[in-house]
Amino acid sequence: MKKQEKYAWLLAIICIISLFLFLGESLFNTRGEPREAVVALSMLQDGNWVLPINNGVDMAYKPPLFHWCIALFSTVAGGVSEYTSRMPSAVALALMVLAGYGFYARRRGSELAFLMGLITLTNFEVHRAGTNCRVDMLLAALMVLALYQLYRWGEKGLRGIPWVGILCLSGAFLTKGLVGMALPCLVVAVFLWIRGMNFSRIFLSFLGIGLASCVLPLVWYVAAYRQGGDEFLQLVLEENVYRLLGKMSYESHENPAYYNLITVIAGYVPYTLLVLISLFVLKYRKWSGKPAEWWKRFRTYIREMDDVRLFSLLSIVLIFVFYCIPKSKRSVYLLPIYPFLAYFLAEYMLYLTRRHALAVKIFGGVIASLAGLLLIVFFSLRMGWIPDSIFSGSHAAQNIAFMHALENVPLGIVSWLLLILMAGSVVVFLSSLQKDKSGISLPYAVVTVIGTIFLSLDGIFQPAVLSLKSDKPVAERIASIVPEGKLYSYRTDITPGNRMHPFTINFYLGDRVIPFDVFEPQKGFLIVGNSEIEDFKKAYPAYQVEEVFDSGHRSCDDHKIIHFYRFWKHGE
Numbered sequence: 064m065k066k067q068e069k070y071a072w073l074l075a076i077i078c079i080i081s082l083f084l085f086l087g088e089s090l091f092n093t094r095g096e097p098r099e100a101v102v103a104l105s106m107l108q109d110g111n112w113v114l115p116i117n118n119g120v121d122m123a124y125k126p127p128l129f130h131w132c133i134a135l136f137s138t139v140a141g142g143v144s145e146y147t148s149r150m151p152s153a154v155a156l157a158l159m160v161l162a163g164y165g166f167y168a169r170r171r172g173s174e175l176a177f178l179m180g181l182i183t184l185t186n187f188e189v190h191r192a193g194t195n196c197r198v199d200m201l202l203a204a205l206m207v208l209a210l211y212q213l214y215r216w217g218e219k220g221l222r223g224i225p226w227v228g229i230l231c232l233s234g235a236f237l238t239k240g241l242v243g244m245a246l247p248c249l250v251v252a253v254f255l256w257i258r259g260m261n262f263s264r265i266f267l268s269f270l271g272i273g274l275a276s277c278v279l280p281l282v283w284y285v286a287a288y289r290q291g292g293d294e295f296l297q298l299v300l301e302e303n304v305y306r307l308l309g310k311m312s313y314e315s316h317e318n319p320a321y322y323n324l325i326t327v328i329a330g331y332v333p334y335t336l337l338v339l340i341s342l343f344v345l346k347y348r349k350w351s352g353k354p355a356e357w358w359k360r361f362r363t364y365i366r367e368m369d370d371v372r373l374f375s376l377l378s379i380v381l382i383f384v385f386y387c388i389p390k391s392k393r394s395v396y397l398l399p400i401y402p403f404l405a406y407f408l409a410e411y412m413l414y415l416t417r418r419h420a421l422a423v424k425i426f427g428g429v430i431a432s433l434a435g436l437l438l439i440v441f442f443s444l445r446m447g448w449i450p451d452s453i454f455s456g457s458h459a460a461q462n463i464a465f466m467h468a469l470e471n472v473p474l475g476i477v478s479w480l481l482l483i484l485m486a487g488s489v490v491v492f493l494s495s496l497q498k499d500k501s502g503i504s505l506p507y508a509v510v511t512v513i514g515t516i517f518l519s520l521d522g523i524f525q526p527a528v529l530s531l532k533s534d535k536p537v538a539e540r541i542a543s544i545v546p547e548g549k550l551y552s553y554r555t556d557i558t559p560g561n562r563m564h565p566f567t568i569n570f571y572l573g574d575r576v577i578p579f580d581v582f583e584p585q586k587g588f589l590i591v592g593n594s595e596i597e598d599f600k601k602a603y604p605a606y607q608v609e610e611v612f613d614s615g616h617r618s619c620d621d622h623k624i625i626h627f628y629r630f631w632k633h634g635e
Contacts, residue, residue, distance in 0.1 A: 067173040074164055074180045078157040081184055082193055086153055087146025088526040090533035094620040096196040097570035100148035103133035104574050114290040118564045119577025122291055122298055128237035129198040148196035155204035156193030160184055163402045166211045170371045178506060179409040185513045188330030188394055189401050198238055203398035205235040206247050213251040214374055221268045232276035244276045250381050254374050318392040326394035334408055341415055341422040375403040412506045427509035431489045434516050444470045465528045472527040481522050485515040532619045538571035541627055545588050551579040552590045553599050565590060567620050586631035592623025606630050
C-alpha cells in the first residue's frame with residue numbers, strides 16, 4: 064500500500080472515531096438543533112418532503128437537502144433521534160476532510176495534507192459544527208468540495224463538464240440557497256482570471272456551470288411555490304435577498320464587520336494559541352520603503368505564488384470578505400474557509416517545527432497541561448474533594464448541578480479507555496520532546512493530545528453537563544399526562560417572521576406543540592414560560608386555566624421556567 068493511501072485510511076479511521084462514536088450522547092440542549100430535526104420529523108410523519116410544516120404553522124426556513132438527509136438516515140435507523148439528526152453534519156465533515164486530504168496530497172505531499180486534515184478536525188468551530196444538527200456543516204462541505212472540483216476543472220483548461228462539481232453546487236444551493244452555488248464559482252473564476260485566463264471564456268464557462276447547477280434546485284423551488292404560494296416566495300426573499308441587504312423583517316444575528324475576525328480567531332482554538340506563541344519566537348525584519356513599494360512587493364508575491372497556495376488564499380479572502388457585507392453574521396457562515404486555513408496552519412506548524420520548534424513545544428506543553436488539569440479536576444470531583452461552596456451568585460445552583468452531574472457520571476469501559484487515551488497522549492507528547500531529534504513527530508503528538516481532549520469531551524464530560532440543560536425530561540412528563548393529541552404554546556416574545564417556538568420540547572413531544580394564538584381552541588393544554596400565564600389571562604379573558612405542574616426547569620430554548628396548564632373556554 065502506498066504512503067498516500069495509508070494516510071488516507073488512517074485519516075478515515077480517525078474521522079469515524081472522532082465524529083461518530085459519541086454523536087448521539089448529548090441530548091438536544093439548544094433550540095437550534097431541534098429546530099432543524101423537527102423538520103425531518105414532520106417529513107416522515109406527514110409524508111410532505113417538499114414543503115413540510117412544523118410547529119403547526121412554520122415552513123422550513125432553508126431548502127430541504129439537510130432535512131432530507133436526516134429523514135433518510137432516520138428511516139434506516141427507525142426514527143429521528145439526536146444521532147440521526149447529527150449524522151448529515153458528521154458525514155459532511157468526514158467527506159470534506161478526506162477530500163481535502165486527497166486534494167492537497169496530490170499537490171503538496173501526503174504528510175502536509177494529513178496534518179491539514181487533522182487540524183481541520185480538531186479546531187473548535189469545525190468540530191462543533193460537525194457534531195451538531197445544523198445545516199452549516201453540510202453547506203460548507205458541499206461548497207469546499209465544489210471548490211476542489213472547479214479547481215481541477217481549471218487545471219484542465221475548463222475542458223469537459225465538471226459533473227461532480229455541478230452536483231456539489233446544486234447540493235449547496237439546496238442546503239441554504241443561492242450563496243452556496245455562487246461563492247465557489249466566484250472564487251475559482253477570480254483565481255483563473257488572476258492567472259491570466261481570458262475573462263470572456265471564464266465568464267461564459269461559469270455562467271453555464273451556474274445555470275446547470277440551478278436545474279435541480281429550480282425543480283424544488285417550483286414545487287415548493289405551488290404548495291406555499293406567496294408566503295413561500297416571501298420567505299425565500301427574506302432569507303436570500305433581504306438578509307444580504309440588511310432589510311429583514313426581524314433582527315437576525317446583526318453584528319459589525321470585525322465580528323467575523325473575532326469568530327475566526329475564537330473558532331480556531333486551540334491553534335490560535337500556537338500562532339500567538341510563535342509571534343514571540345520569530346525574527347522580524349525592519350519595515351523599509353514607501354507604501355507604493357510595499358504594494359509592488361505584495362503584487363509580485365501574489366503573482367509568484369504557486370497555484371495551490373493562491374487558490375487557498377483566495378478561498379479564504381473572498382469568502383471572508385463576502386460574509387462581512389451582510390448585517391447578519393454568524394461564526395458558522397465562515398466554515399468554508401476553515402479547511403484552507405488548516406492548510407496554511409499545517410504549513411506554518413511544520414515550518415515552526417523545523418525552524419522554531421520551541422513555539423510548538425510550548426504550545427504542546429500548554430495543551431498537555433490542560434489535558435492533565437482536566438483529568439485532575441474530574442477525579443477530584445469524583446472523590447468529592449470540591450465543595451459546593453466554591454460557587455455563588457445567580458447561577459450557583461446550575462453550576463452545582465453540573466458539578467454533581469460530572470461527579471456521578473457512570474464510568475464504563477469506554478469512559479476509562481478515553482481517560483487512559485488522553486493521559487497516554489500526554490505521555491507520548493512528553494516522550495516526543497525527549498526522543499525525536501528531527502522534530503517530525505512533534506506536531507502529530509500535539510494534535511493527538513488535542514484530539515483526545517475532544518474525544519473525552521464528547522464521550523464523557525459534555526453529555527453529562529449539556530444533557531442536564533435539555534427539556535427532554537419535561538417533555539416526557541408532559542407526554543405521560545397527555546400521551547397524544549395537540550398541545551399549545553403561548554409566548555409574549557413573538558416577532559414578525561420569527562415566532563420562537565419551544566423547539567426542544569416540541570421535538571421531544573413529536574411535533575405536537577402548536578401556537579395558541581393561531582388556533583385559539585376551545586380547550587386543551589398549554590405550555591408557557593415564567594409568569595406568561597398572567598399575560599395569557601389578560602389577552603384571553605374568555606378562558607380559564609388550571610396549573611398542572613411547575614417544572615422548575617429553565618428551558619434551554621429561552622431560559623424561562625416551563626409551566627404546564629390545562630385551559631378551557633368559559634362554559635365548556
